[in-house]
Amino acid sequence: MYEITFQLEKTKDRPLYVQLYHYLKREIQNGQIKAGMKLPSKRKLAVHLGIGLNTVDSAYQQLIAEGYVESRVRKGYFAAEIDRISSIMEQVTTTSNPETILPSVTNMIDFHYGHVDIDSFPHTVWKKCMNNTLYLQERDMFISGDPQGEHGLRNEIADYLFQSRGVRCVPNQIIIGAGTQYFIHLLRLLLGKERVFGLEDPGFHRVREVLKVEGAEMRFIPCDESGLCVESLKESQADIAYVTPSHQFPLGMIMPISRRVELLKWAGRKNGYIIEDDYDGEFRHTGKPIPSLQGLDTGGRVIYLGTFSKSLIPTIRAGYMVLPPELADLYQRKLQGYKQTISKMIQETVCLFIKDGHWERHLNRMRILYRKKNQVLLAELEETFHDQITVIGEKSGLHILVQVHSDKSEAELIQTAERKGVKVYPTSVYHSKKDNHPTILMGYGGLSESDIKEGIRLLKKAWL
Amino acid sequence: MYEITFQLEKTKDRPLYVQLYHYLKREIQNGQIKAGMKLPSKRKLAVHLGIGLNTVDSAYQQLIAEGYVESRVRKGYFAAEIDRISSIMEQVTTTSNPETILPSVTNMIDFHYGHVDIDSFPHTVWKKCMNNTLYLQERDMFISGDPQGEHGLRNEIADYLFQSRGVRCVPNQIIIGAGTQYFIHLLRLLLGKERVFGLEDPGFHRVREVLKVEGAEMRFIPCDESGLCVESLKESQADIAYVTPSHQFPLGMIMPISRRVELLKWAGRKNGYIIEDDYDGEFRHTGKPIPSLQGLDTGGRVIYLGTFSKSLIPTIRAGYMVLPPELADLYQRKLQGYKQTISKMIQETVCLFIKDGHWERHLNRMRILYRKKNQVLLAELEETFHDQITVIGEKSGLHILVQVHSDKSEAELIQTAERKGVKVYPTSVYHSKKDNHPTILMGYGGLSESDIKEGIRLLKKAWL
Numbered sequence: 001m002y003e004i005t006f007q008l009e010k011t012k013d014r015p016l017y018v019q020l021y022h023y024l025k026r027e028i029q030n031g032q033i034k035a036g037m038k039l040p041s042k043r044k045l046a047v048h049l050g051i052g053l054n055t056v057d058s059a060y061q062q063l064i065a066e067g068y069v070e071s072r073v074r075k076g077y078f079a080a081e082i083d084r085i086s087s088i089m090e091q092v093t094t095t096s097n098p099e100t101i102l103p104s105v106t107n108m109i110d111f112h113y114g115h116v117d118i119d120s121f122p123h124t125v126w127k128k129c130m131n132n133t134l135y136l137q138e139r140d141m142f143i144s145g146d147p148q149g150e151h152g153l154r155n156e157i158a159d160y161l162f163q164s165r166g167v168r169c170v171p172n173q174i175i176i177g178a179g180t181q182y183f184i185h186l187l188r189l190l191l192g193k194e195r196v197f198g199l200e201d202p203g204f205h206r207v208r209e210v211l212k213v214e215g216a217e218m219r220f221i222p223c224d225e226s227g228l229c230v231e232s233l234k235e236s237q238a239d240i241a242y243v244t245p246s247h248q249f250p251l252g253m254i255m256p257i258s259r260r261v262e263l264l265k266w267a268g269r270k271n272g273y274i275i276e277d278d279y280d281g282e283f284r285h286t287g288k289p290i291p292s293l294q295g296l297d298t299g300g301r302v303i304y305l306g307t308f309s310k311s312l313i314p315t316i317r318a319g320y321m322v323l324p325p326e327l328a329d330l331y332q333r334k335l336q337g338y339k340q341t342i343s344k345m346i347q348e349t350v351c352l353f354i355k356d357g358h359w360e361r362h363l364n365r366m367r368i369l370y371r372k373k374n375q376v377l378l379a380e381l382e383e384t385f386h387d388q389i390t391v392i393g394e395k396s397g398l399h400i401l402v403q404v405h406s407d408k409s410e411a412e413l414i415q416t417a418e419r420k421g422v423k424v425y426p427t428s429v430y431h432s433k434k435d436n437h438p439t440i441l442m443g444y445g446g447l448s449e450s451d452i453k454e455g456i457r458l459l460k461k462a463w464l
Numbered sequence: 465m466y467e468i469t470f471q472l473e474k475t476k477d478r479p480l481y482v483q484l485y486h487y488l489k490r491e492i493q494n495g496q497i498k499a500g501m502k503l504p505s506k507r508k509l510a511v512h513l514g515i516g517l518n519t520v521d522s523a524y525q526q527l528i529a530e531g532y533v534e535s536r537v538r539k540g541y542f543a544a545e546i547d548r549i550s551s552i553m554e555q556v557t558t559t560s561n562p563e564t565i566l567p568s569v570t571n572m573i574d575f576h577y578g579h580v581d582i583d584s585f586p587h588t589v590w591k592k593c594m595n596n597t598l599y600l601q602e603r604d605m606f607i608s609g610d611p612q613g614e615h616g617l618r619n620e621i622a623d624y625l626f627q628s629r630g631v632r633c634v635p636n637q638i639i640i641g642a643g644t645q646y647f648i649h650l651l652r653l654l655l656g657k658e659r660v661f662g663l664e665d666p667g668f669h670r671v672r673e674v675l676k677v678e679g680a681e682m683r684f685i686p687c688d689e690s691g692l693c694v695e696s697l698k699e700s701q702a703d704i705a706y707v708t709p710s711h712q713f714p715l716g717m718i719m720p721i722s723r724r725v726e727l728l729k730w731a732g733r734k735n736g737y738i739i740e741d742d743y744d745g746e747f748r749h750t751g752k753p754i755p756s757l758q759g760l761d762t763g764g765r766v767i768y769l770g771t772f773s774k775s776l777i778p779t780i781r782a783g784y785m786v787l788p789p790e791l792a793d794l795y796q797r798k799l800q801g802y803k804q805t806i807s808k809m810i811q812e813t814v815c816l817f818i819k820d821g822h823w824e825r826h827l828n829r830m831r832i833l834y835r836k837k838n839q840v841l842l843a844e845l846e847e848t849f850h851d852q853i854t855v856i857g858e859k860s861g862l863h864i865l866v867q868v869h870s871d872k873s874e875a876e877l878i879q880t881a882e883r884k885g886v887k888v889y890p891t892s893v894y895h896s897k898k899d900n901h902p903t904i905l906m907g908y909g910g911l912s913e914s915d916i917k918e919g920i921r922l923l924k925k926a927w928l
Contacts, residue, residue: 315808
C-alpha cells in the first residue's frame with residue numbers, strides 16, 4: 001500500500017479534491033505510484049488526511065473516469081497500467097474542448113469563457129432559499145407542476161425581463177426548460193422541420209451541433225461589424241435566424257438598433273422567426289443600453305432565450321424561452337404533453353431567490369465586478385502588447401477576442417501559452433470554414449484581478 | 465376591500481395554500497366575493513391569517529392562473545368577471561387530464577396513478593443531503609460537469625441496478641437526463657429516424673405523444689395476458705419495441721420469463737432494440753422476482769430506462785438510461801455535444817442520498833407500505849364488489865385496473881364516482897383504438913389506508 005504524504009492547502013482557489021486528484025495523478029504519471037499498486041481505501045485516506053470522505057471519493061472518481069485508477073470489486077483501488085493511461089490520455093487530448101470536466105485541475109490560469117466568479121456568489125443566501133423552499137413546500141414537491149414551469153417563477157422572470165431587458169411578455173408565453181439545446185429541439189417541433197436556419201458565422205457551436213444531429217437545414221450567414229448580415233440572410237433561403245444581438249458569440253459585437261430594425265423587417269416580410277439568444281446580456285460594460293430585439297418586435301416574430309448559467313450558477317442547467325403569443329398558443333396545443341424538464345425544487349428556489357431581491361442585488365454586484373475585471377484585462381493587454389494585438393468585443397459579456405499580429409497560428413498561440421501556464425481558447429471552432437486569422441478567445445469571469453494580471457504577464461513571455 | 469374570515473386547519477392532508485385557494489375560489493364562485501372586488505394585499509392577508517407570505521402568494525398565483533383573480537399593476541388583486549371565469553372554466557374542464565396542476569384541491573379522494581406517499585418520505589434526511597451537497601461542494605457547483613451525468617451518481621445507479629434489478633452495466637453506459645420523453649428523443653437521434661417503433665397497445669401515452677409529435681413511425685402491438693405479443697411484433701415492420709415488462713402500463717401484468725426470452729430472440733434476429741421502461745419496477749407485491757430484460761440480454765439489444773419519479777420525488781424530473789456498450793460508444797461519438805439536462809445540485813444530492821443508504825432504506829419501507837395499501841385496496845374491493853368487478857395488474861406497481869361489470873360506460877363510471885367525491889381515471893386514453901370495456905385506473909400510492917377504505921365505500925354508492 002502506498003503511503004500518501006502530501007500537504008493540502010486550505011486555499012479558496014482550488015477545492016481539496018482537485019488538489020488530491022492532481023497530486024495522485026502526478027504521482028501515477030511520474031511512477032511514484034507504480035502500475036498495479038493498491039491505493040488506500042477512501043475511508044482510510046480521509047482519516048489520514050483529515051478530510052471528508054466525499055472529497056476523497058470525488059478525487060478517486062475523477063481519476064477512475066480518466067483511467068489513472070481502476071476500481072476492482074471488493075478489492076479496492078489500484079493505479080492503472082501506464083499503457084492504458086497513455087492511450088486514454090491521447091483520447092482525452094484529441095477530444096478535449098473548452099467544456100471538459102475539470103478545466104482548472106492544474107495551477108494554470110484559465111481564461112475559460114464559461115467560468116463565472118465563484119467567490120462573489122451569495123452561497124449562504126442561496127442555501128437559505130433552498131431550505132425555505134424545502135421547508136415551506138415540503139408537500140408541494142410531490143404534486144406535479146405546470147408543464148411550462150412553475151407559475152411563480154414565470155411571473156418573476158416576466159417582471160425581470162421587462163425591467164432589465166425590455167422584453168414584453170406575460171407568464172403564459174414563458175417556457176422553463178433544460179437549456180438552449182433543448183429549446184432548439186422544441187422550436188423545431190413547434191415551427192416545423194422543413195424550416196431553414198440562418199446561423200451567425202462564426203457562431204455558437206452548441207446550437208449548430210443540435211441542428212446538425214437533428215438533420216436541420218442550415219445556412220451560415222457572415223457577420224460584419226454590426227453582427228449578422230441581413231443582406232446575406234435575405235439571399236439565403238433561411239426563414240429562421242438564430243442571433244446573439246446583445247453580445248455576438250464569439251465575436252462580441254453588439255447589434256446596433258439599425259441592424260435590429262432591418263432584421264425585424266426581414267422576419268416580417270418573410271413570415272420568418274428570429275431566435276434571440278441573450279446568453280450573457282446581463283453584463284454590459286460601456287455604451288448605452290439597447291432594448292432587446294424582442295422588445296422592439298411588434299409582429300410576434302422574436303423568440304427570446306435566456307439562461308441562468310451566466311447570471312446564477314453554470315451547472316443549474318435551467319433556462320427560459322419567451323414565445324410570441326401566437327406560438328405560445330401553438331405550444332399549448334401541440335406540445336402540452338411534454339412534461340417539464342426542471343425539478344420543482346430548483347424552480348422554486350430560483351423563484352424565491354428572485355422574489356426576495358437577491359438576484360437583482362447579485363446581478364448589480366456582478367456588473368460592477370465584471371466591469372472592473374474587464375477594465376483590468378483591457379488595461380493590462382494594452383500596456384503589455386500595445387499595437388501587437390487587436391481586442392474585439394470588449395463592450396459586453398464575460399469574454400473578449402484577441403487578434404494577435406504575429407506569424408504564429410492559433411494552435412501555436414494556444415500551445416505556447418499553455419507551456420507558460422495559461423489556458424486560452426481557439427475561435428476557429430466557431431467558424432463554418434477554416435479561417436487563418438489567429439484569434440484567441442479569453443473569458444475572465446472566473447479569474448481574480450491578480451490572476452488576470454499574472455496571466456497577461458505569462459502571455460507576454462509566451463507570445464513576444 | 466373584502467374581509468376574509470376563515471379558519472385554516474393545521475392538517476397534514478392539505479397544504480395551507482391549497483385551503484386558502486379553495487376557500488377564495490368558492491367565495492368568488494358563489495358571489496360572496498363579487499366581480500371586480502379588491503382582495504387584500506398578500507402581505508396584509510398573511511399577517512391577518514398568521515401564515516407565510518409565500519402561502520398567500522401560492523394561493524393567489526393559482527387563482528390568477530385559473531382566471532379567478534386578476535392582478536393589476538400597482539393596484540393589487542381583484543376578483544375576475546364571472547363571464548371570464550366561466551369561459552376559462554370551460555377551457556380548463558375540456559383540457560383537463562390526469563396531470564393537471566392541483567389534483568387534490570378539493571376534498572376528493574384522488575386515486576391518481578402518479579401520486580406517491582408523501583408522509584413516509586424522509587424529508588429531513590433529504591434536506592440534510594441537499595445541505596451537505598451545497599456545503600461540501602459549494603465551488604463544484606460552478607464547474608461544468610460530465611455531459612452524461614456526474615460520475616458518482618452513475619456509479620451509485622450502476623450498483624443499485626445490479627443488486628436490485630439485475631441490470632448489468634458500468635457507469636459509462638449510463639446517461640442521466642430529464643426523463644423518459646427526453647430519452648426517447650435522444651434515442652431517435654442515436655438510432656436513426658427511419659426506425660419503426662412497436663408500442664404496447666394499450667400503452668404509455670406520454671411516449672406515444674413524443675413519437676407522434678416527432679413524426680416517428682409507430683405500430684401498435686396488442687398485449688395478451690403475458691404482455692406485448694411478440695408474434696404480432698414479428699408481423700409488423702417495427703424494429704424497436706418499447707415495453708414495460710415489470711408492470712405493463714396500464715394493464716399491470718408482469719411479462720413472464722418465456723415471453724422475455726422470445727422478445728430478446730426477436731431483437732437479436734431483427735437487429736432491433738428493446739426499450740425496457742422500468743418506471744415502477746421497484747415495487748413488486750407478490751410472486752417471485754424476475755430479472756430485468758436487460759439482465760437477460762447477452763446481445764446488447766436492451767436499452768433500460770429508469771426514473772426517480774416513483775421511487776423518490778415525482779417533481780424531481782430526473783431519470784437514467786442504460787445503453788448497451790455499442791450504443792454507449794455511439795452516444796459518446798455522436799451526442800457528446802449535448803449538455804447534461806439535470807442540475808448538478810440535484811444529481812449530487814441524489815448521489816449522497818443513495819450512497820449513505822437512505823434510498824435503500826426508503827425503498828424497503830415503501831415496499832412494505834405499498835404492499836399493505838395494495839392489500840387493503842384489494843380486500844376492500846373484494847368485500848364491497850365481489851364478482852361485480854374484475855381486478856387486473858395488482859401484483860406490482862402503484863396502480864390497479866378495475867373492470868366494472870355493469871352497463872355504465874367508462875365516462876359514466878368516472879362521473880358518478882366524482883359526484884360522490886372520488887376521482888378515478890380512464891384507461892381508454894391508452895388504447896390506440898376506441899375500446900368499449902369500461903376499465904378504470906386506480907392509483908393508491910398517495911392515499912392513506914383510511915382514504916382507500918372511504919374511497920371504496922363511496923365508489924359502492926356511486927356504482928351499485
